[in-house]
Amino acid sequence: MAIATINPATGETVRTFDELGEAELQEKIALAHERWRTYRTTGFQERAAYMHAAADLFEKEADVVARLMTTEMGKTLAAARNEALKCAHGMRYYAEHAAEFLADEPLADPSQVGAERALGRYQPLGPVLAVMPWNFPMWQVMRFAAPALMAGNVGLLKHASNVPQCALYLEDVFRRAGFPEGCFQTLLISSKRVESILRDPRVVAATLTGSEPAGRSVAAICGDEVKHTVLELGGSDPFIVMPSADLDHAAATAVDARVQNNGQSCIAAKRFIVHTGIFDAFTEKFVARMRELKVGDPFEPSTDVGPVATEQGRADIEELVDDAVSAGATVLCGGQRPDGPGWFYPPTVITGITRDMRIYLEEVFGPVASLYRAADIDEALEIANATSFGLGSNAWTNDEAEQERFVTDLEAGQVFINGKTVSYPELPFGGTKRSGYGRELAAHGIREFCNLKTIWIGSGAASS
Numbered sequence: 001m002a003i004a005t006i007n008p009a010t011g012e013t014v015r016t017f018d019e020l021g022e023a024e025l026q027e028k029i030a031l032a033h034e035r036w037r038t039y040r041t042t043g044f045q046e047r048a049a050y051m052h053a054a055a056d057l058f059e060k061e062a063d064v065v066a067r068l069m070t071t072e073m074g075k076t077l078a079a080a081r082n083e084a085l086k087c088a089h090g091m092r093y094y095a096e097h098a099a100e101f102l103a104d105e106p107l108a109d110p111s112q113v114g115a116e117r118a119l120g121r122y123q124p125l126g127p128v129l130a131v132m133p134w135n136f137p138m139w140q141v142m143r144f145a146a147p148a149l150m151a152g153n154v155g156l157l158k159h160a161s162n163v164p165q166c167a168l169y170l171e172d173v174f175r176r177a178g179f180p181e182g183c184f185q186t187l188l189i190s191s192k193r194v195e196s197i198l199r200d201p202r203v204v205a206a207t208l209t210g211s212e213p214a215g216r217s218v219a220a221i222c223g224d225e226v227k228h229t230v231l232e233l234g235g236s237d238p239f240i241v242m243p244s245a246d247l248d249h250a251a252a253t254a255v256d257a258r259v260q261n262n263g264q265s266c267i268a269a270k271r272f273i274v275h276t277g278i279f280d281a282f283t284e285k286f287v288a289r290m291r292e293l294k295v296g297d298p299f300e301p302s303t304d305v306g307p308v309a310t311e312q313g314r315a316d317i318e319e320l321v322d323d324a325v326s327a328g329a330t331v332l333c334g335g336q337r338p339d340g341p342g343w344f345y346p347p348t349v350i351t352g353i354t355r356d357m358r359i360y361l362e363e364v365f366g367p368v369a370s371l372y373r374a375a376d377i378d379e380a381l382e383i384a385n386a387t388s389f390g391l392g393s394n395a396w397t398n399d400e401a402e403q404e405r406f407v408t409d410l411e412a413g414q415v416f417i418n419g420k421t422v423s424y425p426e427l428p429f430g431g432t433k434r435s436g437y438g439r440e441l442a443a444h445g446i447r448e449f450c451n452l453k454t455i456w457i458g459s460g461a462a463s464s
């Protein structure tokens with residue numbers, strides 16, 4: 001895949017970039033390794049000062065950052081601006097909490113283990129490679145960079161090939177914020193060159209957010225090298241609606257949960273599973289709202305849904321929809337690409353889906369909702385869990401027993417009751433099953449790239 005900015009709203013190539021040469025790549029890895037030796041000794045206060053300065057820049061430049069994102073991957077300008085501000089919030093969160101999250105953990109009674117002092121201490125690992133996707137081109141990176149840098153690691157970023165300007169902005173913003181040269185570097189390289197970096201002994205760990213095949217490849221190489229990995233992969237999140245739910249609120253949130261980020265979010269609700277008693281009423285409200293959405297230029301303030309980020313991405317969506325329709329599924333709205341330039345695809349609702357259709361099992365990365373009817377809570381859970389993914393999940397019910405059942409039985413990294421799945425710096429984020437492993441955000445996210453060192457200190461005197 002060429003490294004280029006291609007505007008998905010027009011299909012026009014705005015700018016192309018040369019890949020890093022091998023010598024330049026080696027220089028960058030060497031710099032990361034060298035920088036880490038000194039950066040690891042800096043204190044939380046110094047790191048926090050840099051991080052707050054980077055957050056200030058993100059806030060000040062939110063409009064510029066937003067335009068970059070919208071140009072490169074087509075999210076609406078309003079969504080892009082929110083993403084820039086969310087990055088600043090996440091950076092400040094780790095600037096303020098890193099010292100607390102990584103504080104020593106002393107054993108209250110060290111004599112239990114025959115020591116004078118015994119404790120756990122979190123120490124940084126070294127240069128970490130982050131392989132990142134284009135869908136939240138700033139926020140996905142920040143979820144790694146803010147905690148990793150606050151912990152005393154240094155970062156190397158291999159960003160998706162269609163967001164090079166976002167990738168370069170990120171390197172630039174950390175440099176301008178005062179982080180020493182080499183703390184955070186962008187590598188403009190193709191995915192083929194990831195393996196050599198993972199096998200380089202100077203790079204000690206990796207995190208990947210993206211598709212299952214990419215995650216499998218990185219994990220296999222890191223397994224071979226015995227290097228720690230965090231994987232944030234795909235999702236096909238269920239959104240279950242039960243009779244006690246507020247249907248208007250559920251339908252409005254369902255639309256937002258499906259079409260956010262032009263339908264290209266790992267935690268977008270993708271499968272809507274509705275109790276038979278309210279199926280018709282919910283469907284009417286949901287489909288009406290999906291039809292009302294305005295699809296168009298993501299720079300236009302009235303636009304709800306912009307284009308799909310890549311031509312291939314739209315072709316993948318069409319393939320899944322066409323496969324379902326040819327096997328007998330019913331399209332309630334959308335389902336046909338519009339004429340004209342750009343990679344637009346309309347908000348679409350499909351029902352009558354059976355287990356033999358690809359859409360039953362595969363993730364649709366675009367504004368397409370699959371609608372299922374469930375006879376009762378058991379069937380709703382069965383459909384919800386009939387996927388290899390386990391990222392987010394949503395259930396709408398005001399019945400406390402049902403809420404508890406969903407919390408316990410949904411196979412997912414996150415359960416949101418009467419709401420849509422959202423990532424917050426304050427809450428751990430991650431998946432189960434084939435959605436990946438490890439956790440980002442909250443205290444867990446910063447500890448992923450630390451060595452928890454056990455320290456045992458005796459008195460030095462011979463025991464009598």
Ligand code: NAP
Nearest residue numbers: 132133159160161191194210211214217232233234235266
């Ligand atoms: P992708 O094709 O896997 O790309 C993600 C990143 O991996 C890009 O930087 C890509 O580089 C690189 N890559 C691709 N194949 C690779 C390989 N074999 N070895 C090493 N690196 C490789 O995914 P995408 O289409 O951009 O993103 C969509 C997917 O990401 C969806 O499945 C979505 O659900 C998932 N996602 C998950 C989360 C989460 O937090 N769980 C968040 C966002 C997205 P190139 O661009 O150069 O190919």
